[in-house]
Amino acid sequence: MKDQDTLQRFLFDGTDTRGEITTLASSYQKMVVSKNYPTSVALLFGEFLAAASLLSSSLKYPGIVSIQASGNGPISMIMAECSQGQQLRGIVRGHFEDLTSKQWSERQGVSALLHKSTLAITVEPENSERYQGIVPIESDNLSDCLEYYFEQSVQLPTKIRLASNETCAAGILIQQIPSSQTMTEQQHEWQHLCTLFATIKSGEQLELSHNDQLYRLFNEENVRLFKAQRLSFFCSCSRHRTEQALVSLGIEELLETCKEQGQVLITCQFCAEKYxxxxxxxxxMFNPSTGLLH
Structure with a gap:
């Protein structure tokens, strides 16, 4: 597939519907290969990353959109975020030892891994007010949960399909936008496109190019596919930032750690870089003339 690690917008000419389509490969792999997540956890994480990529298209100015779920199941927290510059990162925390052998190795639904949980979508523009919408997770399907979020919090009819396997993750979204058409005309067009959209298969999302997916779904519609935007994994950690965080703990605690363990070892939760x-x-660090405290 030639569209790996890209996000593309598409429009249906003559209608009031837009879309986004994405495929993640190396960017997804970089975030799971060093973490040794159970297969079921990695697959759900892939869907979260694909969803964050799709939702980043709503950012008109520099900023970040994040999708986070918290619960009391084997996964206690899962988060993915994507910037307006299409830089991705994410993390999963939990008690994976609580998973059964089947839950470890096979695809599981959102509720099975998080139990009772909520889904928070946060939009953080760089120079304006932060916005967050929170909805309960009432479906085992992340796509359904996100559609419910758009219905309740954004009030824009939206359809989403997410897919993932061990090597890549993918997503596609169509959304109705405010229109000057009559309600009847707009609803007829939307229902027609939703019927076609519902025929997408996860295997097609993971194997076909973006152009081929759209042709498979909408070959009788006037679809305009825009230039691909490159997606990449990015972590902002650095030794200097890590030092700044450590200083806030105080020298006594750090020296005690050195005494007990021989050193202070910090592992970045996003990229697994060790400092x-x-x-x-x-x-x-605490020397006014040579360290950070000056």
Missing amino acids: EFTKDQVTT
Whole structure:
């Protein structure tokens, strides 16, 4: 497939419906390969990442959109975010030892992995007010949960389909936009496109190019596919940022860790990069002339 790690907008000419389509490959793999997530967890994580990519299209200015679910199941928290510049990152936390062998190795629904949980979608424009919508997770299907969010919080009719396997994740979205057409005309067009959209299969999303997917679904419609935007994994961690975070803990706690463990070892929760600090390096952080405190 030639559309790996891209996001593309499409429009239905002559209608008031827009769409987004995405496929993640190496960007998805970079976020799971070092984490050793159970297969079921990695597959759900892939769907969250694809969804964040789709929703980032709503950002008109620099900012970030994130999708996060918290619950009391084997997964306690799962989060994916994508910037307006199409940079992705995410994380999953939980008690994976609580998974049965079947739950570990086979695809599981959202509720099965999170139990009672909520879904929060947060839009954070760089220079304006943060917005967050929260809905209960009442379906085992993340696509259905997101459609419910759009219905309740955004009030724009939206259809979403997400798919994932061990190597890639994919998503497609169609959305009705405000129109000057009569309600009857707009509703007829929307229902027609939804009927076609419902025929998409997850295997097609994961195997076909974006152009071929749209042709398979809407070959009798006037669909205009825009230029692809490149997606990538990005983590903002650095040794300097890690030092700044450690300083807030205080020198006594850090030196005690060095005494007990020989060093302070920090692993980035997003990219698994490891940062090691010796006793001398810890002391230097707190030296007004050479460290961070000046």
